[in-house]
Amino acid sequence: MQLKVKVVGPLSRYLPAGSVDNQTVIDAAEGATVADLIKALGMPEDQKCIVSIDDEVVPTGERQSKLLSASDSIKLISPLKGG
Amino acid sequence: MGWQRKVLRVNLTEGNVQVEPLNMEWAQQYLGERGLGTKYLYENMDPTVDALDPANVLIFATGPLTGTMASTSGRYAVITKGALTDAIACSNSGGKFGAELKFAGYDLLILEGRAPEPSYLKIYDDHVEILSAEPIWGKSVWQTEDWLKSHHQDPLMKVASIGVAGENCVRYACVVNDLHRAAGRSGVGAVMGSKNLKAIAVRGTVGVTVDNPKKFMEVVKETHAKLAVSDDVKELADYGTNAMIDMMQEFGGLPTRNFQEVQFEGVDNINPAAMTKVKENGHKNLLANKACFGCTIACGRIAHIDKDHFTISNRPEYWHASGGLEYETAFAFGPDCGVDDIDALTFAGFLMNEHGMDPISFGGTLAAAMELYEMGVITDEDTDGVALKFGNPEALTVMAEKTGKFEGFGQVLGLGSKRMCEKYGHPELSMTVKGQEFAGYDSRALQGMGLGYATGNRGACHMKHDVFGPDMEDQTGEGKALPCKKSQDKISAIDSTGLCWFTSGTWRITDYQAQVDAACEGDWTVARMFETGERIWNLERQFNLAAGLTKDDDSLPKRLLSEPAKSGVAKGKVNELGRMLPEYYEIRGWTDDGIPTKETLERLGL
Ligand code: SF4
Numbered sequence: 001m002q003l004k005v006k007v008v009g010p011l012s013r014y015l016p017a018g019s020v021d022n023q024t025v026i027d028a029a030e031g032a033t034v035a036d037l038i039k040a041l042g043m044p045e046d047q048k049c050i051v052s053i054d055d056e057v058v059p060t061g062e063r064q065s066k067l068l069s070a071s072d073s074i075k076l077i078s079p080l081k082g083g
Numbered sequence: 084m085g086w087q088r089k090v091l092r093v094n095l096t097e098g099n100v101q102v103e104p105l106n107m108e109w110a111q112q113y114l115g116e117r118g119l120g121t122k123y124l125y126e127n128m129d130p131t132v133d134a135l136d137p138a139n140v141l142i143f144a145t146g147p148l149t150g151t152m153a154s155t156s157g158r159y160a161v162i163t164k165g166a167l168t169d170a171i172a173c174s175n176s177g178g179k180f181g182a183e184l185k186f187a188g189y190d191l192l193i194l195e196g197r198a199p200e201p202s203y204l205k206i207y208d209d210h211v212e213i214l215s216a217e218p219i220w221g222k223s224v225w226q227t228e229d230w231l232k233s234h235h236q237d238p239l240m241k242v243a244s245i246g247v248a249g250e251n252c253v254r255y256a257c258v259v260n261d262l263h264r265a266a267g268r269s270g271v272g273a274v275m276g277s278k279n280l281k282a283i284a285v286r287g288t289v290g291v292t293v294d295n296p297k298k299f300m301e302v303v304k305e306t307h308a309k310l311a312v313s314d315d316v317k318e319l320a321d322y323g324t325n326a327m328i329d330m331m332q333e334f335g336g337l338p339t340r341n342f343q344e345v346q347f348e349g350v351d352n353i354n355p356a357a358m359t360k361v362k363e364n365g366h367k368n369l370l371a372n373k374a375c376f377g378c379t380i381a382c383g384r385i386a387h388i389d390k391d392h393f394t395i396s397n398r399p400e401y402w403h404a405s406g407g408l409e410y411e412t413a414f415a416f417g418p419d420c421g422v423d424d425i426d427a428l429t430f431a432g433f434l435m436n437e438h439g440m441d442p443i444s445f446g447g448t449l450a451a452a453m454e455l456y457e458m459g460v461i462t463d464e465d466t467d468g469v470a471l472k473f474g475n476p477e478a479l480t481v482m483a484e485k486t487g488k489f490e491g492f493g494q495v496l497g498l499g500s501k502r503m504c505e506k507y508g509h510p511e512l513s514m515t516v517k518g519q520e521f522a523g524y525d526s527r528a529l530q531g532m533g534l535g536y537a538t539g540n541r542g543a544c545h546m547k548h549d550v551f552g553p554d555m556e557d558q559t560g561e562g563k564a565l566p567c568k569k570s571q572d573k574i575s576a577i578d579s580t581g582l583c584w585f586t587s588g589t590w591r592i593t594d595y596q597a598q599v600d601a602a603c604e605g606d607w608t609v610a611r612m613f614e615t616g617e618r619i620w621n622l623e624r625q626f627n628l629a630a631g632l633t634k635d636d637d638s639l640p641k642r643l644l645s646e647p648a649k650s651g652v653a654k655g656k657v658n659e660l661g662r663m664l665p666e667y668y669e670i671r672g673w674t675d676d677g678i679p680t681k682e683t684l685e686r687l688g689l
Contacts, residue, residue: 006333
């Protein structure tokens with residue numbers, strides 16, 4: 001399946017070159033989890049970031065088990081603070 | 084050492100200048116800067132006096148690490164009773180002024196009374212004079228600094244001053260140093276104006292010393308090295324603080340149009356990408372970044388405005404580079420007022436520095452006025468004919484200038500949103516806590532942030548607690564009280580060192596503690612740092628209680644407690660303050676009414 005992903009903020013450096021509007025499409029096997037997606041993007045397994053699917057935050061502890069589907073609106077948001 | 088062991092006390096009413104030894108017992112209990120300044124304030128004034136009364140005391144405080152080789156060591160704080168909040172105010176700033184005050188030999192500068200005539204203070208080490216500010220009264224911050232440097236023929240002089248806004252006690256006037264760094268919040272500049280004090284000009288040649296130089300050098304080498312390889316530092320340097328605007332937009336925590344919404348359609352026109360985009364005419368907003376004294380991060384932005392833009396096309400005096408958009412400025416002028424014109428935002432930001440005003444409070448007040456205008460409560464007759472509609476860039480820039488110069492409707496905006504909304508019979512539209520406007524984080528999406536805002540000793544503030552991690556992970560009030568309390572204590576201690584909080588994405592508490600321990604006498608352990616922070620937090624609370632504040636002041640506007648977020652991760656949610664606050668009081672060791680118990684006070688030596 002193909003997953004549409006938006007990566008927001010400094011973590012967008014992990015997006016493939018040529019990505020437009022901070023978005024990309026990742027090929028993934030059926031049954032792929034959030035952890036698989038993070039790996040597919042080339043991020044460290046324990047990358048600090050906020051993952052939201054259809055505007056619901058996925059708790060860090062559920063990354064290994066949370067299954068993804070092609071219709072999901074997936075965002076990975078850089079974990080900044082302050083300002 | 085670390086401390087200079089000297090306090091400069093100036094009574095402006097009598098024209099007296101005194102140097103007194105620093106109370107070392109207090110230094111060991113409150114460290115420096117925020118903590119020590121608060122202790123001196125508490126012991127030197129009656130908290131019930133009006134903030135603009137000569138009996139209010141204004142303190143400029145450095146920390147034991149200010150001016151040392153530690154990274155980001157340029158910080159100082161201004162502590163007083165706030166003109167915006169009628170509560171304790173502690174606004175810190177970077178730039179070079181704080182280090183220079185320390186180099187002149189002082190830990191603290193205490194200003195009492197009110198000068199009979201407009202005055203400025205000149206401090207050259209031990210040589211301190213109160214001089215007439217007649218030639219610069221009525222001038223902007225930028226003109227004041229220029230005049231002082233040329234009048235005294237000293238380009239290396241460091242200046243902290245107020246603009247016309249401060250002279251007229253605009254409630255959120257700030258103290259600006261080094262042209263575009265500010266002790267911005269709570270109206271500390273209005274207090275300075277009420278004292279008839281236009282500026283403080285400093286040169287110092289005494290230098291600083293530390294308790295254990297060898298150990299200090301080793302620790303500083305390590306802490307510098309950590310910053311040098313930190314992703315967090317690289318991101319701050321590359322993107323500046325405005326990187327937050329994209330995060331908050333996607334998360335759904337970006338307060339928009341006076342907190343009626345939580346996402347803003349115009350973000351792409353004012354975010355870091357927009358700041359570096361080259362326009363068709365070749366103009367690019369961002370020119371460079373800039374560091375405060377001793378800082379190896381350099382998060383500051385230096386920008387310029389497109390000369391073709393309506394704001395400055397006929398005003399070449401604004402064609403130069405100056406302080407660019409920080410996140411809070413971008414949020415307060417952008418989403419909160421519905422404006423997505425980057426040049427208008429940058430120009431209004433220049434005006435804040437030029438005239439000495441807090442952009443968060445100005446933007447929050449203008450946003451409330453825009454809502455009043457759209458409701459028909461105020462009309463063109465009130466607003467000098469300017470259409471105060473959300474999204475109108477001209478409303479932003481014209482009102483920023485009118486407020487800075489204290490003209491027309493700017494005088495009303497200068498009241499701050501609480502007083503202004505009360506004046507028009509709609510206090511519910513003021514997005515404030517203790518009279519201070521919110522920063523750019525909506526507390527329906529960031530629940531612990533809401534608790535931090537509500538319990539903030541200086542009113543709504545995003546810099547005195549840090550619950551970002553738990554808040555991003557979970558959009559309920561559960562488990563937020565403890566991290567809120569702990570981070571308040573930790574930041575109170577860090578704010579008392581003389582170092583910048585923006586190191587906290589890289590440094591752990593042990594890094595601050597190791598630097599303090601090497602620089603200062605006494606055994607500064609991590610536990611002692613936390614205890615010191617807790618003592619400071621409770622002393623600030625004691626000041627506020629003595630000033631007449633109560634549990635009712637630990638609240639949030641009705642909008643955030645009863646109008647659910649319309650989109651984003653918190654869609655349908657309101658802030659759960661009612662659930663978090665009792666837990667917070669209990670963890671703090673306070674009564675159900677938010678008063679520290681006898682045991683708590685005794686435990687902290689208060
Ligand atoms: S991180 Fe930014 S605000 Fe802090 S000291 Fe450095 S330049 Fe100044």
